[in-house]
Amino acid sequence: MTKIDILSLIQSRYHTFTNTEKKVADYILENIKDVIYMSITDLADACNVGESSVFRFCKTLKLRGYQEFKIALAHNTSLEDEMPQLSSKITMQDTIEELSSKILTANVNALTETHNQININDVSNAVEMIIKANRIHFFGVGASLMTALEAKNKFMRITNKTECTIDSHLQIMSASLMTKDEIAVLISYSGSTKDIIQVAKVVKERGAKIISITRFAKSPLTSYSDITLLCGSNEGPLQGGSLSAKISQLYLLDLLYAEYFKRTKKESSINKESTANAVIEKML
Structure with missing residues (x-):
């Protein structure tokens, strides 16, 4: 994408905006770094x-959508020596030691913020829903698909009712066959990925329950969710797939896994031993 001076573009076209568009433009110009x-x-x-x-x-700014707008805004607000593709905290002058410290701080902050946002009742209810479900479907696209696959890998060691489909077409087909006795765990940092929203809509139409793991309490995804678990990592539009975001998602999944194991200890212990023995010959 060609870099756009988005702020100059907004200012130059301001007089052509509708009243509603002017409200959006005014807020953006006054809160650039927050947006x-x-x-x-x-x-x-x-x-x-x-x-x-x-x-x-x-669209009035001739952009394809909100994500392209945020990318243009991130380019516009970055300083010459900053690395917006990595983090607003990282600069070209950083030594390896400084990079190590900043990355550690970012990951610790992501985990701490996630921990502070945990709603105990939501986690408890989510685990209860997972236990009662006949099948658990993990969904994600892009970087969040990798997290969904990790969740599948984790839970399949203690239960045989997990699913995770890779292809987006197959995901929507899988969602269309879900029943009210099944549950979908939808993972999306932004909560506004088109494929995931489409899956959420179909799952809801089928009467199945939805647990979403996302950054934002209000997003198109959470409007379909029965339970929303929030991950606490700030990821700029140029930092897609950052590990701090993934780590915070995995932290929540690990919490669900541990509580699930506690509540189904007898069955989970037997299954964990069986799956461990199944791969023991693969090890030296």
């Missing part, structure tokens, strides 16, 4: 407009 880390729902709420109005604002 980079906001979901489309958060921005819409802050401007007191609908998500569709934010999307139309982006």
Whole structure:
């Protein structure tokens, strides 16, 4: 994508905007650095407009959507010596020791924020839903698919009712065959990925329950969710797939796994021993 001076573009076209678009533009110009880390729902709420109005604002700027707008904004706000593709904290002058310290701090902060946002009742209810479900489907696309596969790998060691489909077409087909006795765990940092939202919509239509693991309490995904678990990592639009975001998602999944194991200790212990023995000959 060609770099766009998005702030100059907004200012130059301001007089052509509708009143609603001017509300969005005003908020962006006054809160530039905050907007980079906001979901489309958060921005819409802050401007007191609908998500569709934010999307139309982006289209008025000749952009494909909100994500392209945030990428352009991230380019616009980065300083010459910063590395927005990695983090706003990392600069070209950093030594390896400084990089090591900054990355450690980012990961620790992500885990700490995730821990602080944990709602004990939500976790307890989520585990109970997983236990009662006949089948658990883990869904994700892009970097979040890797997290979904990790969850499948983790849970399949103690239960035989897990699924994780890789291809997005097969995911929506799988969702279309779900029943009310099954559960979908949807993983999406932004909560606004089109494929995941489509899966959530179909799962909901089938009457199955949804647990979402995402960064934003308000997003298109959470509107379909029965339970939302929030991960606490700020990921800029140029930092897609950052490990701090993945680590915070894995932390929540590990919490669900440990509590599931506790509540189903007898069955889970037997299954864990069986799966461990099944691969023992693969080890030296």
